[in-house]
Amino acid sequence: MNKVRKRKMTAALCLAVSISVFTGCSSESTPKSTAQTGTAAPTKEAPxxxxxxxxxxxxxxxxxxxxxxxxxxxxxxxxxxxxxxxxxxxxxxxxxxxxxxxxxxxxxxxxxxxxxxxxxxxxxxxxxxxxxxxxxxxxxxxxxxxxxxxxxxxxxxxxxxxxxxPIGRYGVSYRKDWLTNLGMSEPKTVDDFYNMLKAFKEKDPDKNGKNDTYGMVVSKYAGPWDVMQNWFGVPNKWGLDMDGKLLPAQLTPEYMYALKFFKKLYDEQLVNADFPVYDSAKWNDPIINGKAGVAVDVVGRSYQIQEAMQAAKVPGEIDLFGTVKGPKGEFNLATTxxxxxxxxxxxxxxxxxxxxxxxxxxxxxxxxxxxxxxxxxxxxxxxxxxxxxxxxxxxxxxxxxxxxxxxxxxxxxxxxxxxxxxxFKAGTPLREKALDVQTANEKNVVPNPGEPLLSATYTQKGAQLDQLLEDARVKFIVGKIDEAGFMAEMEQWKKNGGTDYIKEMNEAYAESQKK
Structure with a gap:
């Protein structure tokens, strides 16, 4: 190779190297593999x-x-x-x-x-x-x-x-075949709901010629009462009074209206008399066995009952609705x-x-x-x-x-x-309806304004205060105390920490409104 040719090749190589260096710095360049560039690929961050x-x-x-x-x-x-x-x-x-x-x-x-x-x-x-x-x-x-x-x-x-x-998770599951047998329509109001329970108790909804049915099964789990009292305009644990201050649900007039309704259901044997001790694990049994016609709980209970009936080859049809209209409108208790x-x-x-x-x-x-x-x-x-x-x-x-x-x-x-x-598609029409009811409920759910607030008294005594309230509600429903007796129980609730609880919650609420 002569010297002139050798110098030309060397110059060309240097030019190529220079171009590659500057091209490598360009944002528009095509990424090259480690083999092409001779540099290490970026390492992934360690897990x-x-x-x-x-x-x-x-x-x-x-x-x-x-x-x-x-x-x-x-x-x-x-x-x-x-x-x-x-x-x-x-x-x-x-x-x-x-x-x-x-x-x-x-x-x-x-x-x-x-x-x-x-x-x-x-x-x-x-x-x-x-x-x-x-x-x-x-x-x-x-x-x-x-x-x-x-x-x-x-x-x-x-x-x-x-x-x-789901925030709008509650609904009413009921024996649609019983309602059809009685020529009745799905309830739209609290009065309609009461009339359905009464007919399920008194009008032989299963047409077996026996007086062996009742309206609604309730267990020792208190949820159904909380759901139904909301129909009457009772707040979700805490409401606001005329002055914009927090007030516990049980101290509102609406709470007593709801209690009297519950007592009426109990007195007329439209609910099971043993509800204060009835095992919630057996909640579905009376409906599956053809004794009760209604359960108030999460919407999923409807298809649980229906599918259990089908598995046991028990005839009957379950249906579902979200809520009914009460004296002050249509409300649905919001879950947390x-x-x-x-x-x-x-x-x-x-x-x-x-x-x-x-x-x-x-x-x-x-x-x-x-x-x-x-x-x-x-x-x-x-x-x-x-x-x-x-x-x-x-x-x-x-x-x-x-x-x-x-x-x-x-x-x-x-x-x-x-x-x-x-x-995926819902497995059954009732499962699909349960999802639809949950969604529809969201338009009228009632949230709890006190849910995020902290109270030192409730932190220490909340379990006892809640139990005292629940015991008083059950006592009223079964007739062990009257309205005056319930109010006396609430005075005891206040003395046991309720007054401090209300004060602390209102202080926290007032502070939260400043933000």
């Missing part, structure tokens, strides 16, 4: 180690070997350590964990424990992150319902991610809207950057495909879809290999947004 304490309903809950677990870690870029705790002793374990001061990254607090003393004190002591200001930055979390966020808050500040429950909250520990999640990784985990797990995976498992393994309907292949009771185990994992889902109700 975030995250521990979660939550409920388990099985002895053989999901483990890290499961494909569902591994997929969740992959999507959220986390390494999970789930501390499953049996439901039966969850409250005890939660208190022990709080007392230890050694908290996991996230703890689940069930709805009935959200305002218990140990949690309230931990919030006041700064144990958990306030997360309200961050929710707007996440596509799923920002869709959280303001009413439910308020219900789970502590004096208006959000410290937990709620697990969603949550089953519990996930609270993020400041001692384990030390920085804002790590907090955002935890929030990202909960946001990502509530994408539609992740909700379906975590709830239903693997299509073709745990379920299949036929004509748009979900058909279960592996039930929680059936043995599952470790790599496809899914048990208890759905306990970590928030359900925001709610995609599970509409992902």
């Amino acid at each position: 975030y180690n995250m521990s979660i304490m939550m409920k388990s309903f099985y002895n053989d809950s999901i483990t890290a070997e499961s494909k569902i677990w591994k997929k969740t870690e992959e999507v959220t870029n986390t390494k999970l350590d789930v501390l499953f705790t049996p439901d039966a002793n969850y409250a005890d374990k939660l208190n022990v964990t709080l007392a230890s001061g050694s908290l996991p990254s996230v703890i689940f607090v069930t709805g009935n424990l959200v305002k218990m003393p140990s949690i309230v004190n931990a919030v006041k002591g700064g144990a958990f992150w306030e997360i309200g200001p961050y929710l707007k930055d996440y596509p799923n979390l920002k869709q959280m319902n303001p009413i439910i966020l308020n219900n789970t808050s502590y004096n208006g500040k959000t410290y937990g991610l709620y697990t969603a429950r 809207g949550y089953g519990g909250v996930f609270m993020i520990s400041k001692s384990a999640v030390k920085t804002e950057a790590d907090l955002k990784k935890v929030l990202n985990f909960f946001d990502k797990t509530n994408d539609k495909d992740m909700q379906l995976l975590i709830t239903n498992g693997l299509e073709g393994t745990h379920y299949k879809v036929e004509d748009g309907k979900l058909v279960t292949l592996l039930t929680p009771e059936m043995p599952q290999a470790p790599d496809i185990n899914i048990k208890s994992f759905n306990q970590l889902l928030l359900g925001v947004p709610n995609v599970l109700d509409t992902a």
Whole structure:
């Protein structure tokens, strides 16, 4: 090779190198592989180690070997350590964990424990992150319902991610075939509802020629009375008086109107006389067995009863409606809207950057495909879809290999947004109607304005105050006390802490209105 040619090749090579250097800095360049560029590819951020304490309903809950677990870690870029705790002793374990001061990254607090003393004190002591200001930055979390966020808050500040429950969940399940036999229409008013119960008791709705039926089955669970008293305009635990101050529901005139209605149902034997001690686990039995015609509870009870009747080959048809019109309008008792909250520990999640990784985990797990995976498992393994309907292949009771185990994992889902109700066709027309009734109820639900407020007295004495009120209501319904006796019980309620409770709630409410 002569010297001239050699110098030309060297110059060309230098020019190519120069061009490649400058081109590599251009934002419009096409990315090159490590082999092409000779540089290392960007490294993925290491998975975030995250521990979660939550409920388990099985002895053989999901483990890290499961494909569902591994997929969740992959999507959220986390390494999970789930501390499953049996439901039966969850409250005890939660208190022990709080007392230890050694908290996991996230703890689940069930709805009935959200305002218990140990949690309230931990919030006041700064144990958990306030997360309200961050929710707007996440596509799923920002869709959280303001009413439910308020219900789970502590004096208006959000410290937990709620697990969603329908806010308009209550309704009336009834024997439609009985109503048809009697030539009656679905109730629209409180009077219609009473007439239905009376006809179910007195007019032989099953046409068997026997006086062996009654109107409504109620158990020792107090929920039905709370739902029905709302029809009369009774507030949801707390209402506002003429001066704009909070007033407990039981001290309103409407409460006594409702009590007198309940006593009338009891006196006329339209409800079971043993309701104060009747086991709620047997709630459906009198309807399935053709003794009672109505249950007031969540809308899902309607199809539970219908499907149990079909399984037992008992003839009959169940139907459902949401509410009836009372003296002051049409109301439906709002649920709190949550089953519990996930609270993020400041001692384990030390920085804002790590907090955002935890929030990202909960946001990502509530994408539609992740909700379906975590709830239903693997299509073709745990379920299949036929004509748009979900058909279960592996039930929680059936043995599952470790790599496809899914048990208890759905306990970590928030359900925001709610995609599970509409992902598949409803299995039956009644199941579909239950969803429709839930949605329709939302237009007239009555929330509790006192739900987010804290009272030191209630934190200490709430269980006793609630029990005193419930006992007084039952005593009135069964005739052990009259109106004067009930008012005397309420005076005792005030002396036992109720007066301080009202004062503290109004102070907290007044403060919340300034924000």
